[in-house]
Amino acid sequence: MCGIAGLIQYKKDAGENIRRMNERMLHRGPDDGGIYISDDGKVALGHRRLAIVDLSKNGAQPMESHSKKSVIVYNGEIYNAAEVKELLLSDAAAKGTDIGAFRGTSDTEVLVEAIEYFGMKRALSLCKGMFAIAVYDLEKGTISFARDRVGEKPLYYGNVAGAFAFASDIGCLRVVDGFDNEINTDVLDIYFEEGYIPSPYSIYKGINKLEPGTILTLNVETLETKTDIYWSMADAAKKGQSNIFTGSRKEAADELERLLKESIKGQMVADVPLGVFLSAGIDSSTVVSLMQSIAPGKVRTFTIGMEDEKYNEAVIAKEIAAHLGTDHTELYINENDAKAVIPKLSFMFGEPFADSSQIPTYLVSKMTRDHVTVSLSGDGGDELFCGYKSYNSVARVWGKAGKMPYALRKPVSSLLMNIYGPDNSSELKDKVKFAKAQYFGAKSPYEVHRMEHESDPIIKKIALKKGEAKYKCLDLPFDFLGEVNHEAMLMDMCMYHPDDILVKVDRTAMAVSLETRVPMLDKDVVEFAWSLPIEYLRSDEQGKLVLRDVLYRYVPRDMMERPKKGFSIPISKWLLEKDIRDWAEALLDKDKIRQQGLLNPDVVEKIWRDFTDRGIYRIQIWYILMFQQWMETEYRNN
Template sequence: MCGFAGFLDRAGFANGEAILQRMSDTIVHRGPDSEGSWIDAEAGIALAHRRLAIIDVTAAGHQPMVSPDGRYVFTYNGEVYNHLDLRAELEAEQGAISWRGHSDTETMLHGFSAWGIVETLRRANGMFAFALWDRKTRRLFLARDRMGEKPLYYGVQGGTLLFGSELKALRQHPDWRGEIDRDALTLFLRHNYVPGPYSIFQGIRKLPPAHYLEVGPEDVRPGEPVAFWDIAERAQEGRANRFSGSPEEAVDELERLLSDAVGIRMMADVPLGAFLSGGYDSSTVVALMQRQSARPIKTFSIGFSEAEYDEAHHAKRVAEHLGTDHSELYVTPADALAEIPGLPHHWDEPFADSSQIPTMLVSRLARHKVTVSLSGDGGDELFCGYNRYAQGYDIWRHLAVMPRGLRKFAAEALRKTPARAIDATMKLAPARIRNMAVGDRLLKLADVIDTDRADDFYRSLVSHAKRPADLVLGGREPATLLSTSDPNWPVDGDFRERMMYLDMRTYLPDDILVKVDRASMAVSLESRVPMLDHRVVEFALALPLSCKLRHGQAKWPLRQLLHRYVPRAMMERPKMGFGVPIDHWLRGPLRDWADDLLAPDRLKRDGFFDVDSIVGLWSDTRSGRRRLHYHVWDILMFQAWLDAQ
């Protein structure tokens, strides 16, 4: 795991070494073990690399790396787990090769020379983002892995193409403009992250997962990104060619695929461990790791003093049963408060998934003992695990048969009923059904039911701010996958599968994987995600929904697989997300911090938000009248990020 940065200026440049050094210095956390640079001022290209040495920790893995024939220069972030198989293929085709070392970087370079760039990408199984300079044709190639585990930003500023692993590196170039994109800000308020391909800055984009782009020899403006692997096509193929075996055979196949995915991700020349929350996904990964290890796997978990958020005791029981070397850390509000000032620096653009806090803390805990950690991310999206899949489907199924006029009437009636009045009435209800936040839930329901298309319904279901452009001064909401029709998805397709597919395209790469990458890289820890091995993904896309959701149980294949290693009774409990008690903290130890960031004069001076709306939102949340803490957290994370600029 590493980081890289670079720039391309066809007009030539001065002080290239100093500029590149500043860009490299900002991402030292991604690669503290060594640094390297390569510049061809005549061609206008400069590449920098920071290395976290995982495979072949010797100088033979140093980057930027030049191909043996001198044609390609390669700077690369990630791991290609099947690179030894690729070496065997290369040797079978070309005969003995004089390898300089045993790094996957060198393997990829030989692949580019032998098979070409696109074919090498298609053969590679891993997580990666890279820049490849072709000295012969003076072309630049940028590429990103299939599921979007590794980040890659790019954009033209002042006649120079800037690119790299993190925005902070791009900002060091003298051509950087840094104009905040208010349209991207509106998207942030809807999703609590800035969805790709947008970034918070005008003119800067994220390369989509499973895509590459090419910059021609005469210009610095990149061409349109091109897919080398298309998840929409894989989903379509999966629907057309369903797994035909029995449910039990599906579990056997999942065990085979996931065991291999875990096994190849245990390849490292440095200490290795795993995050363990105690849920099905991480427990399955740890169980398969421990089965393939001759010594106890090091596992790490985070707990909370608030019982409704705490899973650490479950993780400890699983660790004891599997025999891992387990470490845990309980998080206090003081721990969270100490972490918050550094969040804008590590994330580079506004990001408001509050589970970034425990993810940072568990990454730091793990880094004390290991350099690589596996995680269970991706299981929910692949195997129908989120509660919203079942609950959202039930709501939409009933709404679909309700006349449009009746739905609109019900939505308007709910909107006209003040949330406070509903909550006041609920105080008189029996304790077993009393819910002090029912008013807010009914208002959310009003927005959800007032939709015509399934995609619009789902977009409303997963949205934070429903009309974010009303909150952002001068902001308009650009189109995203969630707001446009997808011709690759059939009208009669199952809506639950559609929701999983949309999450794989949006929420997974733009929220979950961003969170894991930034948190782990902030402490120089490499995180690997076995569930997102493309073979596992393609298998899940072909698996019938009746196997994923079986006998009323979500993630049925994963459950059955884990029960081969961990007793069923130890795992059967309600699902808990990796959440944090933001609502408690905002009304307690974080209140003064929030008051300062949301002060009316400050909001007015910054000039990004409708002040009255934000002040009202914070007042209702602070008093406990309404449970809008996630909406407030979005605003706070932008304000904190803005302060750090």
């Protein structure tokens, strides 16, 4: 895992600015760094390396192809690089093409040669992995960018100081001499609803995030771009639900177990120490169980514990580790540990990001990095196997509202929302009525799922300018997949998972130079999951049925059938402690917010006072604090 950066047609000192961009993301690649500048000076590429496979200089980047017609900078891992290399060599031999001898064993070398030989789209179709790629084709005068299918690795790009700039870390773009991109106020509404900024948007105007499964091709001379989609989550979901798995539930569990083992085996390849995160949940326990079953020795497992028992899963995780026979390490954290992380968050994420589990994720990553360089995780289980309880509520609400024509529902919904919403009443009964009225006016299950995050009308009043950023999936027909739970899962896999969960894991782990890998996001696992019928995923209030079937082959059911506490922290409690409260109130100062001119100071004050004076905690408090922290430390102080 590494960091990449580049400047194309930059009019100032490209070499010096690439050096500064590399330095800004040193944490992403502390082992080595490199710079490439084309002979004409129009293309400058930078790279920071965290060496995982082939630790020698043969794996260093930027890397030229054997023919010297291509130059690559790349962040990520290709897990099936050996198979791709074998296919490449056999195909070239059959056609009598000489591609030269391989210098080393790095996946980077395989990737650049495969892209030059097969073309970007064909090469990526062969690869299984996580990646953000930039390949300069010297003959065509183009640079092709690509991002992995699910969005594990980040890539920001856009216009900076009249040049085309890109980087793994949005903070790298800020250090470019001449950066003056304004805040993108269109995204503020969606940020205060969700706590993150979804792709393709970023916090800056003119800067985008490359979408997962997408290739962007840039003409070096004209800076014109074109995009091509090589893999789509929506298409995978549609194909899967159009070709439902017809075997029994046991047969589904057999196939899922086989695919997960294959994925985990591929992701265990590394020339450095490797481990795995373990909570008390179904997802990580499944990954650990399968990993231990195929490992030659004891797997290293890592867990974070909380002193507050309401949030502590470490005790159960330790029991699971003991049952599986892993080499287990745990770390208990408290309020002081959290306070020490808060000042680092803005630099870590580079733009406002407010999933508060970012704090324990950082702390478990930091502890894990003391022992290993690579860690597998169990992310993806809830979204792929219908684990969230909210999916049931979406199905229940849409099952009632969807029976009536939208033309009849919408005016009734608007009337009731006006009754219960305009005065921002904090009465619980009015909030519930407002939410029900809002759901009644939804056009689709996707919209019901979105509305769960904005059931309080005050949220839309936090930002002064009304946002225009659009939610993903809302333009799909309500019966796109033909089953409501799957519709909600698709929305999460297109937005929440890549833009919240994967961002959180990537940024916190890379802040301590730890590579994370996610076996459940393997292409074959994802596509198989989409083919499963809902009755294999959810029954009444319990989800992830087929995933549980796999896990219970390794861990006793009674060890897992306990209330899930979640990987979270008691942020509402800690915000009332003096030190953190003083920090919060300094950021929420009414005069400061008024002077910034982005948020409504009266609304922000009401949200804070409802919490401190009346005990009404809205998650938007943390969203606002993370935005203000970013304004103070990243936006103002470049």
